[in-house]
Amino acid sequence: MTASSNSSSSRTKRPRGGSSDARAPSGADGAPTAIIACGALGGHLREIASRRGWDVQIHCLPSMLHNSPREIAPRAERLADELQQNGLRVVLAYADCGTYGELDRLCERRGLARLPGLHCYDVLAGPDRIRAALEAEPGTYLLTDFLVRSFRYSVLVSLGLDRHPELWPDYFGHYRRIVWLAQSPEPGLAGEAEAVAAMFGLPLTVMDVGTARLERELESLLKGAGPVSTRMVDLGAERVAQDADPQPEAAVPVKTKDFGQIRPERLRDHGTRASTRATLDAAVTAAPGAAL
Numbered sequence: 001m002t003a004s005s006n007s008s009s010s011r012t013k014r015p016r017g018g019s020s021d022a023r024a025p026s027g028a029d030g031a032p033t034a035i036i037a038c039g040a041l042g043g044h045l046r047e048i049a050s051r052r053g054w055d056v057q058i059h060c061l062p063s064m065l066h067n068s069p070r071e072i073a074p075r076a077e078r079l080a081d082e083l084q085q086n087g088l089r090v091v092l093a094y095a096d097c098g099t100y101g102e103l104d105r106l107c108e109r110r111g112l113a114r115l116p117g118l119h120c121y122d123v124l125a126g127p128d129r130i131r132a133a134l135e136a137e138p139g140t141y142l143l144t145d146f147l148v149r150s151f152r153y154s155v156l157v158s159l160g161l162d163r164h165p166e167l168w169p170d171y172f173g174h175y176r177r178i179v180w181l182a183q184s185p186e187p188g189l190a191g192e193a194e195a196v197a198a199m200f201g202l203p204l205t206v207m208d209v210g211t212a213r214l215e216r217e218l219e220s221l222l223k224g225a226g227p228v229s230t231r232m233v234d235l236g237a238e239r240v241a242q243d244a245d246p247q248p249e250a251a252v253p254v255k256t257k258d259f260g261q262i263r264p265e266r267l268r269d270h271g272t273r274a275s276t277r278a279t280l281d282a283a284v285t286a287a288p289g290a291a292l
Helices: 042-052 061-068 069-085 100-109 118-126 129-134 145-159 165-172 189-198 212-223 262-270 274-281
Strands: 006-010 033-038 057-059 089-093 140-144 177-180 204-208 284-286
Touching: 033 042, 033 061, 033 069, 033 212, 042 057, 042 100, 042 212, 057 061, 057 069, 057 145, 061 069, 061 145, 069 089, 069 100, 089 100, 089 212, 100 129, 118 129, 118 140, 118 177, 118 212, 129 140, 140 145, 140 189, 145 189
Parallel strands: 033 057, 033 089, 140 177, 177 204, 204 284
Antiparallel strands: 006 057
């Protein structure tokens, strides 16, 4: 494994309210499976594998590679080469992710498979749902749980906005709303999403997507087959699977942007207790079926 990647092995763990799968779904060769994953999905993949009792290795590449997507395929190929030499069957927990087909060409060379879709938004919410959201408001900025948690590091710092907040309009001036693809009801995460929307001075729409679709696509990927039906696992009040994607959310009102609202301290304080007090400036609209 390369020095820059992180790995974990998810051992059998009986899921609440359902029986363990005991082993990961396997392809025709029956070889043990290693998943090369985007670090932004790593936490969800580990939770799914643990709950389903899949004995797989999960190797996460840095999520920040999305800022230079041309590096994703070469990094994934080096790691895949090492894992395959160790006798492991390898799959990619990546969509295309801005590689413009490079990951598909890697899959062809190495006999691998990847998650469907253009990006993780497609995997989490479904391409039809994402397309509808963008058609309803082309100026839509999409957030995932990972982006909400890491916005300061993965966006503000990487773009230099912590040092030069005056550049904010150049990067984000064309956006008109924020849509959070909410995957887990983690305490405090809603407040952080509101804090991000407050930086933009834009409405926040919450699209409750969960991880059911990711789980179905991951199971299909591991089986090396087409779409498969996913059993329902009862986790108390939470149901982890859906038979169909929800209907796309309705468009939310457009709020006129005032770049005078973007203060340097608001950018620098994201992720701290002080940042949560700035959320009162953001209009929060819960999409149908969503919950804060």
